[in-house]
Amino acid sequence: MRNSVLIVIILLIILGAYVMGKQSNNSTEVAGASADNVPSSTPSPTDTPSPTPTPTPPDFPSDITATKTFQYQAATNGTYTVTFSFNNPNARSISIGISQTEYDDPGPDPDTTGNSWTFTNVPALSTEYVNMKAMVNGTWSAIGLFGPLQIPSWQAPIRPIYYPYPVYYPQSTYTHCYSDAFNGVNCYSY
Numbered sequence: 001m002r003n004s005v006l007i008v009i010i011l012l013i014i015l016g017a018y019v020m021g022k023q024s025n026n027s028t029e030v031a032g033a034s035a036d037n038v039p040s041s042t043p044s045p046t047d048t049p050s051p052t053p054t055p056t057p058p059d060f061p062s063d064i065t066a067t068k069t070f071q072y073q074a075a076t077n078g079t080y081t082v083t084f085s086f087n088n089p090n091a092r093s094i095s096i097g098i099s100q101t102e103y104d105d106p107g108p109d110p111d112t113t114g115n116s117w118t119f120t121n122v123p124a125l126s127t128e129y130v131n132m133k134a135m136v137n138g139t140w141s142a143i144g145l146f147g148p149l150q151i152p153s154w155q156a157p158i159r160p161i162y163y164p165y166p167v168y169y170p171q172s173t174y175t176h177c178y179s180d181a182f183n184g185v186n187c188y189s190y
Contacts, residue, residue, distance in 0.1 A: 061092065066146055095109060096112065129146070
Protein backbone atom coordinates (compact mmCIF):
# COMPACT_ATOMS: atom_id res chain seq x y z
CA MET A 1 0.00 0.00 0.00
CA ARG A 2 2.89 2.36 0.80
CA ASN A 3 4.37 1.82 -2.66
CA SER A 4 1.01 2.64 -4.25
CA VAL A 5 0.76 5.86 -2.26
CA LEU A 6 4.30 6.86 -3.28
CA ILE A 7 3.57 6.16 -6.95
CA VAL A 8 0.41 8.31 -6.79
CA ILE A 9 2.37 11.15 -5.17
CA ILE A 10 5.09 11.00 -7.83
CA LEU A 11 2.50 10.98 -10.62
CA LEU A 12 0.78 14.03 -9.09
CA ILE A 13 4.12 15.87 -8.94
CA ILE A 14 4.83 15.07 -12.60
CA LEU A 15 1.29 16.10 -13.62
CA GLY A 16 1.65 19.36 -11.68
CA ALA A 17 4.96 20.12 -13.39
CA TYR A 18 3.39 19.39 -16.79
CA VAL A 19 0.40 21.68 -16.12
CA MET A 20 2.68 24.45 -14.82
CA GLY A 21 4.82 24.10 -17.93
CA LYS A 22 1.74 24.46 -20.16
CA GLN A 23 0.59 27.56 -18.27
CA SER A 24 4.08 29.01 -18.42
CA ASN A 25 4.27 28.25 -22.15
CA ASN A 26 0.92 29.99 -22.83
CA SER A 27 1.89 33.07 -20.86
CA THR A 28 5.23 33.21 -22.65
CA GLU A 29 3.53 33.20 -26.04
CA VAL A 30 1.18 36.03 -25.05
CA ALA A 31 3.85 38.04 -23.28
CA GLY A 32 6.37 37.37 -26.05
CA ALA A 33 4.15 38.77 -28.79
CA SER A 34 4.93 42.39 -29.57
CA ALA A 35 4.43 44.83 -32.39
CA ASP A 36 8.09 44.52 -33.36
CA ASN A 37 8.00 40.71 -33.00
CA VAL A 38 10.88 40.96 -30.53
CA PRO A 39 10.84 38.22 -27.87
CA SER A 40 10.37 39.41 -24.31
CA SER A 41 12.62 38.60 -21.38
CA THR A 42 10.13 36.05 -19.98
CA PRO A 43 11.90 32.71 -19.50
CA SER A 44 10.86 29.85 -21.74
CA PRO A 45 9.39 26.63 -20.38
CA THR A 46 12.71 24.91 -20.92
CA ASP A 47 14.25 27.23 -18.28
CA THR A 48 11.87 25.86 -15.60
CA PRO A 49 13.70 23.29 -13.48
CA SER A 50 12.03 19.91 -13.31
CA PRO A 51 11.00 18.77 -9.83
CA THR A 52 13.46 16.52 -8.09
CA PRO A 53 11.94 13.16 -7.20
CA THR A 54 11.31 12.54 -3.52
CA PRO A 55 13.57 9.77 -2.26
CA THR A 56 11.82 6.63 -1.06
CA PRO A 57 12.17 6.32 2.73
CA PRO A 58 13.62 3.11 4.16
CA ASP A 59 11.16 0.49 5.37
CA PHE A 60 9.91 0.66 8.95
CA PRO A 61 12.30 -1.45 11.08
CA SER A 62 10.95 -4.95 11.70
CA ASP A 63 12.62 -5.10 15.14
CA ILE A 64 10.22 -2.45 16.50
CA THR A 65 7.13 -4.35 17.61
CA ALA A 66 4.33 -3.89 20.13
CA THR A 67 5.17 -5.68 23.38
CA LYS A 68 1.80 -5.79 25.09
CA THR A 69 -1.69 -4.45 24.91
CA PHE A 70 -2.48 -0.79 25.18
CA GLN A 71 -3.30 0.51 28.65
CA TYR A 72 -6.28 2.82 29.00
CA GLN A 73 -6.78 5.11 31.97
CA ALA A 74 -9.85 7.34 32.22
CA ALA A 75 -9.10 11.04 32.66
CA THR A 76 -11.40 13.41 34.52
CA ASN A 77 -12.30 15.38 31.35
CA GLY A 78 -14.11 12.56 29.50
CA THR A 79 -11.03 11.34 27.59
CA TYR A 80 -8.49 8.58 28.08
CA THR A 81 -4.78 8.44 28.66
CA VAL A 82 -3.38 5.62 26.50
CA THR A 83 0.04 4.08 27.13
CA PHE A 84 1.65 2.12 24.28
CA SER A 85 4.64 -0.15 24.96
CA PHE A 86 6.89 -1.44 22.19
CA ASN A 87 10.28 -3.04 21.57
CA ASN A 88 12.98 -0.60 20.52
CA PRO A 89 16.10 -2.78 20.88
CA ASN A 90 18.47 -0.34 19.15
CA ALA A 91 17.14 2.74 21.02
CA ARG A 92 16.30 4.40 17.72
CA SER A 93 14.81 7.88 17.67
CA ILE A 94 11.07 7.46 17.27
CA SER A 95 8.47 9.95 16.07
CA ILE A 96 5.09 8.73 17.29
CA GLY A 97 1.50 9.96 17.14
CA ILE A 98 -2.05 8.75 17.61
CA SER A 99 -4.68 9.57 15.03
CA GLN A 100 -7.97 8.42 13.59
CA THR A 101 -6.16 8.14 10.23
CA GLU A 102 -3.98 5.23 9.16
CA TYR A 103 -0.38 6.10 8.21
CA ASP A 104 -0.77 9.69 9.40
CA ASP A 105 2.67 11.35 9.59
CA PRO A 106 3.56 11.78 13.28
CA GLY A 107 5.76 14.77 12.55
CA PRO A 108 9.37 15.68 11.84
CA ASP A 109 10.69 15.70 15.41
CA PRO A 110 11.79 12.69 17.46
CA ASP A 111 9.60 12.00 20.51
CA THR A 112 11.49 9.23 22.29
CA THR A 113 14.28 6.67 22.17
CA GLY A 114 12.55 4.60 24.85
CA ASN A 115 10.14 1.69 24.84
CA SER A 116 6.80 3.35 25.61
CA TRP A 117 4.81 6.48 24.96
CA THR A 118 1.76 7.95 26.70
CA PHE A 119 -0.94 9.78 24.75
CA THR A 120 -3.28 12.13 26.61
CA ASN A 121 -6.76 13.42 25.74
CA VAL A 122 -7.66 10.49 23.47
CA PRO A 123 -11.40 10.74 22.77
CA ALA A 124 -13.67 8.02 24.12
CA LEU A 125 -15.63 5.81 21.70
CA SER A 126 -13.19 6.38 18.85
CA THR A 127 -11.08 4.23 16.57
CA GLU A 128 -7.44 5.30 16.77
CA TYR A 129 -4.17 4.24 15.14
CA VAL A 130 -0.65 4.62 16.49
CA ASN A 131 1.54 5.85 13.64
CA MET A 132 5.29 5.87 14.14
CA LYS A 133 8.47 6.22 12.17
CA ALA A 134 12.05 5.48 13.17
CA MET A 135 15.38 7.05 12.35
CA VAL A 136 17.31 4.69 10.05
CA ASN A 137 20.82 5.77 9.01
CA GLY A 138 19.97 9.46 9.51
CA THR A 139 16.68 9.29 7.56
CA TRP A 140 13.10 8.83 8.78
CA SER A 141 11.66 5.45 7.82
CA ALA A 142 8.30 4.81 6.24
CA ILE A 143 5.43 5.00 8.71
CA GLY A 144 4.66 1.93 10.79
CA LEU A 145 1.07 1.32 11.86
CA PHE A 146 -0.25 -0.20 15.09
CA GLY A 147 -3.96 -0.63 15.63
CA PRO A 148 -6.81 -0.11 15.23
CA LEU A 149 -7.55 0.67 18.85
CA GLN A 150 -11.18 0.71 19.91
CA ILE A 151 -11.29 3.30 22.69
CA PRO A 152 -14.04 2.34 25.17
CA SER A 153 -16.86 4.55 26.38
CA TRP A 154 -15.74 6.90 29.10
CA GLN A 155 -16.27 5.99 32.73
CA ALA A 156 -15.24 8.28 35.53
CA PRO A 157 -12.03 7.18 37.21
CA ILE A 158 -12.23 5.65 40.66
CA ARG A 159 -10.41 7.87 43.09
CA PRO A 160 -8.89 6.53 46.28
CA ILE A 161 -10.06 8.10 49.52
CA TYR A 162 -7.26 9.78 51.41
CA TYR A 163 -7.64 10.84 55.04
CA PRO A 164 -5.65 13.93 56.00
CA TYR A 165 -4.85 12.44 59.41
CA PRO A 166 -4.97 9.01 60.99
CA VAL A 167 -8.38 7.91 62.20
CA TYR A 168 -8.40 7.15 65.94
CA TYR A 169 -10.84 4.70 67.36
CA PRO A 170 -10.77 4.69 71.21
CA GLN A 171 -10.75 1.32 72.85
CA SER A 172 -13.85 0.41 74.78
CA THR A 173 -13.72 -1.24 78.15
CA TYR A 174 -16.42 -3.49 79.41
CA THR A 175 -17.27 -4.29 82.98
CA HIS A 176 -18.78 -7.60 83.88
CA CYS A 177 -20.34 -8.22 87.28
CA TYR A 178 -21.70 -11.37 88.77
CA SER A 179 -22.74 -12.56 92.13
CA ASP A 180 -22.49 -15.81 93.93
CA ALA A 181 -23.74 -17.08 97.27
CA PHE A 182 -20.36 -17.07 99.01
CA ASN A 183 -18.55 -13.93 97.80
CA GLY A 184 -21.32 -11.54 97.01
CA VAL A 185 -21.02 -9.33 93.92
CA ASN A 186 -17.76 -9.55 91.93
CA CYS A 187 -16.85 -7.26 88.99
CA TYR A 188 -14.00 -7.27 86.49
CA SER A 189 -13.15 -5.13 83.49
CA TYR A 190 -11.82 -6.15 80.13
